[in-house]
Amino acid sequence: MTDPGLRARKQQRAREQIVEAAYALFAERGFDAVTVTDIAARAEVGRTTFFRYFGDKREVVFADEQRHAERMAVVGAAGGPPVDSLPAALRVVAEVVLAVSDDVVGDPARYGVYTRLLAAHPELADRMRRKLDHLTDELANLLTGRGADREIAALAAGLGIGCFLTAYRLAGDDATALLPALRRAFDRLHALASDCP
Known part of the structure; x- marks a missing residue:
């Protein structure tokens, strides 16, 4: 059986990786030049994982x-x-x-x-x-x-x-x-x- 606390911590960590990656990319390239694929790649998660936490890149700004x-x-x-x-x-x-x-x-x-x-x-x-x-x-x-x-x-x-x-x-x-x-x-x-x- 999976420890629910461990699972929650992993989810929080993945979410924070996405946010950190997005903000780094926004700072480097500007908002318009960054795609969800770019954010997922920088965060080292799949697009599916990105969409588990955020509906689009605008939502990441308000994470x-x-x-x-x-x-x-x-x-x-x-x-x-x-x-x-x-x-x-x-x-x-x-x-x-x-x-x-x-x-x-x-x-x-x-x-x-x-x-x-x-x-x-x-x-x-x-x-x-x-x-x-x-x-x-x-x-x-x-x-x-x-x-x-x-x-x-x-x-x-x-x-x-x-x-x-x-x-x-x-x-x-x-x-x-x-x-x-x-x-x-x-x-x-x-x-x-x-x-x-």
């Missing part, structure tokens, strides 16, 4: 999204006092968005390639915006699950993602600049929210 969603869920579920005001909701959102963003820039070279790919390919940028829309909904649901009313939850989630987008634009492809820019954006937002009645 880390599931891990980011899991990180968001873990941080958001950590508990704390009920979310009964906009400042309280913004504190939760800041904690979650900063934690996920820390994960996003965990591999600075990959982050740089990712941002350049999105800047050069509108269809990838559009896909990122749709993913951020989904993340906004997830953040709002997390907040309502912790006691926020729907209006506060939606507003705080939208403002939090707005802070991320601002920091993302300011940082460009510099992974080291994203978190400081994001912290500054949240600090300014917290100051404004604290002044509100």
Whole structure:
């Protein structure tokens, strides 16, 4: 009988090999010049194995999204006092968005390639915006699950993602600049929210 843990580790390793190969090729040749066959060959897997994990090469660009969603869920579920005001909701959102963003820039070279790919390919940028829309909904649901009313939850989630987008634009492809820019954006937002009645 095969050890299920060993099988899962092998699958994770194969998936990561595909992602690493794809990002290396995108950096070397550009997105348009790379095929699924190229990625599979560089990763030393077959095309069938590639398609077991990804539907196309665009999906590889967003390979880390599931891990980011899991990180968001873990941080958001950590508990704390009920979310009964906009400042309280913004504190939760800041904690979650900063934690996920820390994960996003965990591999600075990959982050740089990712941002350049999105800047050069509108269809990838559009896909990122749709993913951020989904993340906004997830953040709002997390907040309502912790006691926020729907209006506060939606507003705080939208403002939090707005802070991320601002920091993302300011940082460009510099992974080291994203978190400081994001912290500054949240600090300014917290100051404004604290002044509100």
